[in-house]
Amino acid sequence: YKYSITSPFIYNVDEFIFQHDIPVNKIEAFFETPEYFVFRMNVKGFLNVMPKREQFNKSLDYTQRVASGGTTNAGAGQGLGRTTQVRGNVKYVSNVISFDLNNIEPLKEEPFVNELSNYRSGVKYELSYTQFPNSSKEFYSRTWEDVVETVYKNPSFGDELRKTNYFKEDLDAIIKNLTDEQEKINTIFSFVKSKVKWDQSYGKYTRKGVKQAYQKGVGNTAEINLMLTAMLDYANLEANPVLVSTRSNGMPLFPTREGYNYIVSSVRINEGIILLDATSQNSLPGVLPIRALNWEGRMMSKNGKSTIINLYPTNKGSIQTFQNITLSGNGTAVGKIRNVYKGHQALSFRDEYGKDKQKSYLNQLVNNNDGIEINNFEVKNNNELAKLPIESFDFTTESQIDVVSDKIYFSPLLFLATKENPFKQEKREFPIDFSFPFENISTTIINLPEGYRVESIPEAMAIALPNGMGNFSYAINNVGNVLQLKVSKKINYPVVPAEFYPSLKEYYSKMVGKLNEKVVLTKI
Incomplete structure (x- = not known):
């Protein structure tokens, strides 16, 4: 066609x-x-x-018709020019x-x-x-300076950013006794999130204005984060808005207003610049929602200048897992798991286990882990953002252990072992985007069944990606009738360039292979 x-x-x-x-x-x-x-x-x-x-x-x-001069009579006081x-x-x-x-x-x-x-x-x-x-x-x-100037001069941006009367009285009451910068930031950030809820719409310009959003308790991204920036600035903090293109909007290839569709806030302290997004109820200062982690943003200052700012976090999101497992000779394993989430891993967990999502989360937890039976499921600190969320539950599984004659075979991590390498293509031309650097560390205690001894256990392993991009370690020890396992997985950069894809693919292949190696027990 x-x-x-x-x-x-x-x-x-x-x-x-x-x-x-x-x-x-x-x-x-x-x-x-x-x-x-x-x-x-x-x-x-x-x-x-x-x-x-x-x-x-x-x-x-x-x-083309052009005037040829002269007039024609068309009534008193009127004349029409002739055209040719x-x-x-x-x-x-x-x-x-x-x-x-x-x-x-x-x-x-x-x-x-x-x-x-x-x-x-x-x-x-x-x-x-x-x-x-x-x-x-x-x-x-346009140059980027043109874009920034045009956006800033728009009444639905610059004028809204300068408004303070609508919040002054309320804000004065909550920050009057605060002197520490970080405490001010945390307090104002929490106040905006509690005061105005996000209406799920993007935008770098306000729709109904910050004052109405404040009064109605609902607003778009611009209304919420321009309001946040104005409050931080009012509290004598160095705050500026940041233009962002969300992941779904793509990356701006050349200077254009349409290239940006989102706003976050920034505040400068002695340690550096902190990025904030009050549209996400589960976010914290320095922890932007995943939708806003798209390469670079453009921080806009009051003098009309702009500065490129990296949106990807440098702090690792982490999951610390503690397991205590007891095996039986018939192939059943019962155990307890506790997961502690931090940074972007905490944000992701809270988003998945949010209001009205608990049932679907539990169903997914069972389905993603080979149909394990879960009891005594509990989450602590889910709504207390200043604390780390802790997830714990008891489990029973009969599908992770093979009993053959007088031997037992099992992977020490049971259902938590990564089963396959996610990277299957022979080559890759675009970067590998993990969204944020992460660190997952698990400590496992396995109580062996009576009447069995360890015949073999996997060898220890330590491998690393080039240029310090990540590392993996695996160590297992047999002490009496107990196995002690520690596994650490780290990716130190949010984005890995495509040129390192072969190394990353091989790294994951070795890691998956090691995680699925078996312990062999022999009946005494």
Whole structure:
């Protein structure tokens, strides 16, 4: 099939998409413009796109009515100018960029991708300037300074940020005795989250205004986080808004207001800059929701300048797991598990185990762990954000242990062992995005069944990724009738470049292999 698009919006050309979710035999695409319109071309994705550029001499016939002078009587005090129809011809150069691509591989879903469409091969066009005959150039391309100035001057942004009267009395009452900066930040952040709930809509501009959002108790991202920024600034803290493009919105390739669709807040303290997003009830200062972790944002200061700021966290999210397991000779294992969550792992847990989600969370916990039986499930500190959430439960499983004749075989982590390598493709062209650096450490005590002795246990292992990007360690010891196991998994960077994909794939392969090695017990 073949199609064309006609639009009066010359500055906004639809993206040429070359790569799809299915294989494509052939694509031909043409972009033709008169010499008076100069566009900047931005190629995205990993296909080797080679545009062909050509110029053609063309002409355009036109008809125009022009005033010819004189008047005609059309009533007292009125006169109509005479017009004459004039025909003409304009010769111009037509610039044509054409693309001819064959046998295009599909863009496949892969694990740990922030937004697959960000890496879909295509071309975007931006109107740089126009220059008509006998006229000067009129520029349309923007610098980031232009974008920031335009956003800041918008009444639904800058004016809203400067408003303080609607909250002054309430805020004075809660911060009047606070002198510590961090305590002020935590108090104001908690106050905004309790006062205004997010309406689930994105935006860098307010819709109904910060005052109405404050009074009604509901607002969009701009209303909530501009309000937060204004309160922090009012409390004599160095606070500024940060323009963000959410993961679903993609990455801004060139200066444009449409490239950003979200706002978070920032505050500078001696230790550095803390990012805050009060739209998430479970977030903490320095812990943004995953939707906002998309490479870089643009921090806007009052003097109209902007600064690029890294949105990815540097602090690790962590899960500490403690297990105590007792095995029986018939292949049953009963045990207790306690998980302690921190940082982004705590945010993720609280979001999954939030209000009205407990039943679905438990069902998923059972289904994801080979149908274990769970009892005495308990969560502590789930609503006390200053404390770490702790999850604990008892379990029984009969599917994790193989009893063959007088031997017992089992993986020491039972259902917690990662069963397969998530990285299966031979090669990968885009980065591996873990969202945040993380550290998962598990300590396991296994009480062996009476009448059995250890015949063999897995060897210890310690492996590391290049450039300090991560490491894995596994150590198991047999002390009397007890096995002691400690496993540590660390990824130290939120994003791993694609060039390290082979190393990461091999790292995960070795780790999964080790986690699934068996302990062998022999009947005495």
